[in-house]
Amino acid sequence: MQHVTVGDGMTVPDALEVSDVSHSYGRKQALSDVSFSIAPGRFTVLLGLNGAGKTTLFSLISRLYDTRHGSMRIFGHDIARASGEALRRLGIVFQARTLDLDLSVCQNLSYHAALHGLGRRAAMARIETLLAQVDMSDQIHDKARSLSGGQMRRVEIARALLHRPRLLLLDEATVGLDIRSRADILAIIRALVSTEGISVLWATHLIDEVEDGDHVVVLDKGKVLADGRVTEVCRSVGAGDIRQAFATLTRPPQASAEGRPA
Structure with a gap:
């Protein structure tokens, strides 16, 4: 090592x-x-x-x-x-798109945050910070299916960073x-x-x-x-x-x- x-x-x-x-x-x-x-x-x-x-x-x-x-x-x-x-x-972004298209950006990230044990208030603060970091704050309530390919990838990056890997x-x-x-x-x-x-x-x-x-x-x-x-x-x-x-x-x-x- x-x-x-x-x-x-x-x-x-x-x-x-x-x-x-x-x-x-x-x-x-x-x-x-x-x-x-x-x-x-x-x-x-x-x-x-x-x-x-x-x-x-x-x-x-x-x-x-x-x-x-x-x-x-x-x-x-x-x-x-x-x-x-x-x-x-570890945080990971795979090649295949993995967002739930019927959920909003916020819902996609909130679900993932819950899997990592983040409370609702802490999760929302983290989500807002990360979406600002990837320039997606304005799309927080948009359905994933309405996003472009580049926007979907930004959300997936934010999702991978939720637990601070x-x-x-x-x-x-x-x-x-x-x-x-x-x-x-x-x-x-x-x-x-x-x-x-x-x-x-x-x-x-x-x-x-x-x-x-x-x-x-x-x-x-x-x-x-x-x-x-x-x-x-x-x-x-x-x-x-x-x-x-x-x-x-x-x-x-x-x-x-x-x-x-x-």
Whole structure:
């Protein structure tokens, strides 16, 4: 387990530590010996094409699936053996939309707050604060079905933050959104990291969502191909930018003139 030393000399365990995690669906291997960690208060990009294994990994972290091979910890708490403590520190936004379309924004959030044991008064205060943070205060009483895709995603982000998690996972959070909405969602999440110190694992296949200062984990066909700062990953493969580095890392082996693998 890795630890980070903070200003007062105390050490804090990694926000997320994934160690030798493998998972399969029958004979199909979805993840193979996946290992990486993310430091507290960092924005980390899990970069991979569709089918790379990103959603499977998120399902394991959130305990939708059991971890049979390998281990994972959230701020030092083993997800399998201390799931309550681990998941209490986790907020997650899945790729699929999950709001109840027949309920208002406030009702959707209030129901989720109750699941976390928040009293009505505390829940409403938290809901109002979060909706202001994601610029959705004016829509608090609107039915979810009347919202745009970008607005729904903002509400889902607010919902994931209700219980004040220290680690936030987002799986393809901008999929299907227009350019402006994508940029707005990404700006909201990056602001949470810089102003509140929340740790974020942002899964995406969109390379333009990666910035040079980010920590990036490149996942391809269930395997980690690179793990480090963007500049380090680019340097390791002699690439000028992350787009070129990703193309180099995920390029299939070239065939020789005789048709055999090179």
